[in-house]
Amino acid sequence: MIIGIDDTDSRKGMCTTYLCAVLVDELKKQRYGEVSTPRLVRLNPCIPFKTRGNGAVSFEIRLNKEKEEEVKEVVKARVSGLSELSEEGTNPGVVFIDDTVLNAIGGGEKDSESVLKNFYENAVREVLTLEDAYEIISNLHLDYFGLKNKRGIIGALAAASFLVLQKTKPDCYDFTYELVAYRRKERWGTSRFIEEASVWKSDAATYPLTWDTVDVANRKTVFAPHSPCPVLFGIRGDSVDAIYKAYELIRAEPEERKMPFVTNQGTDFHLIMCEDAKEKLEDYHSYVLDGVVGSNPRTVEGGHVVFSTLLSGKSEERSIECIAYEPTKGFRDVIRKLRVGDEITVFGSLKKKTLNLEKIELRKLNLVEERNPKCDKCxxxxESAGRLQGYRCKRCGTYRADKDRVSIDRGIEEGLYEVPPVARRHISKPLVRMRMEMEGANRKIHPSR
Ligand SMILES: [Zn+2]
Known part of the structure; x- marks a missing residue:
């Protein structure tokens, strides 16, 4: 049986991953059956009504049919007991996918599999409603549980679906790991004690197999939250060995427990590719779009940098506003160097018709500058001799038809750039993860760290 859970936390406390860790530990201890490594699934990062990172969880427990009901009761009791029910925005949901459905999918039943696949993908890229989830729950005869308006059922079904797909098609989705350490209850809400020097040491010993633990350029550790939630810190990476090695090097307050997760963090799965983008680009969706810089960047109030991009490959040429917000820090220095005519690819989320940049690829810099020609004699x-009349030297009377085209130094290299770790979304793929594939494709990456 696969169990998906979402929306048990609020900005003030709890964390759905903690609830998951407690449940996994409890179910293991009670020997109901073998429990899998849990999944942590980040859903569409632009959804307006999310709590913090918009993450849902799931895990599998292999058990005898007669124990199923008992386990469901344990899950319901923990979700009811640990959720932040007094908070308005907390609407827990749990979805159970039992062995009848799993065995059918494992046996090659394609319809249910594709329904769950579409639901997971849409939960990360589109905006789903509770009705979308109920329709699938009803069609597949799934058991579920929810509290208050039960909105968490959307994420719960998505997280459960992700695990189903990973089981049936292990190579189907890119994934990474996060090892999360949790605080002892008496310390919740107090400031975290983590020896900073040990964090830098841990990062230095394991990067790039671990990433987004620290932000070197901004001199900050970024692996621990500042909220009153139970999370002490989380180490993200591409290798189980590396995240445990990094963990061993960190000196911090005593923890209550820790739990490794398999996750879609760091994969860019939220991005809809250019060629798949519908004619109409919609708010609350994230895109990868090819185009040409249409206006030189300008810094606006608040330190944000904006410019327009003329989109290519569309039926008629369209332009879109792009923005690098102030919290993206040094990334704005790259954006400020853009120039009309640069061929670029932009990566980011659309909000209020403006693309909030996460990455940019400078594919071909515009190195040509047109200048009034210089007189051959003096x-x-x-000077211009009038509109479309060419150029003339007033002193010598020499004439030239066209401007000079000179090659200029841009002070920036072509390649992929990204926002720094302090501004990175959980689901965004750090460029350092692309080092192998980009080398083969002869594209240069400029990882920010
Ligand atoms: Zn002259």
């Missing part, structure tokens, strides 16, 4: 800059 070397002075020639």
């Amino acid at each position: 070397g002075r800059t020639m």
Whole structure:
């Protein structure tokens, strides 16, 4: 049986991953059956009504049919007991996918599999309603449980679906790991004690197999939250050995427990590719779009940097506003160097018709600058002889039809750039993870760390 859970936390406390860790430990201890490594699934990061990171969880427990009901009761009791029910935005949901459905999918039943696949993918890329989830629950005869308006059922079904797909098609989705350490209850809400030097040491010993533990350029550790939630810190990476090695090097307050998760963090799965983007780009969706810089960047109030991009490959040329917000820090220095005519690919989420940049690829820099020609005789800059009339030297009377085209130094390299770890979304793929594939494709990456 696969169990998906979501929306048990609030901004003030709890964390759905903690509830999951407690449940996994409890179910293991009670020997109901073998429990899998849990999944942590990040859903569409632009959804307006999310709590914090918009993450849902799931895990599998292999057990005898007669124990199923008992386990469901344990899950319901923990979700009811640990959720932040007094908070308005907390609407827990739990979905159970039992062995009848799993065995059918494992036996090659394609319809249910594709229904769950579409639901997971849409939960990360589109905006789903509770009705979308109920329709699948009803069609597949799934058991579920919810509290208050039960909105968490959407994420619960998505997280459960992700695990189903990983089981049936192990290579189907890119994934990474996070090892999360949790605080002892008496410390919740107090400031975290973590020896900073040990964090830097841990990062240095394991990067790039672990990433987004620290932000070197901004001199900050970014692996621990500042909220009153039970999370002490989380170590993200591409290798189980590396995240445990990093963990061993960290000196911090005593923890209550720790739990490894398999996750879609760091994969860019939220991005809809350019060619798949519908004619109409919609708010609350994230895209990868090819285009050409249409206006030189300008810094606006608050330190944000904006420019427009003329989108290519569409039926008619369209333009879209792009923005690098102030919290993206040094990334704005890259954006400020853009120039009209640069061929680029932009990566980010659309909100209020503006693309909030997460990455950019400078594919081909515009190195040509047109200048009024210089006189061959005296070397002075020639002046326009009137609209479409060419250029003339007033002193010598020499004439030239066209401007000079000179090659300029741009002070920036072509390649992929990204926002720094302090501004990175959980689901965004750090460029350092692309080092192998980009090398083969002869594309340069400029990882921010
Ligand atoms: Zn002259």
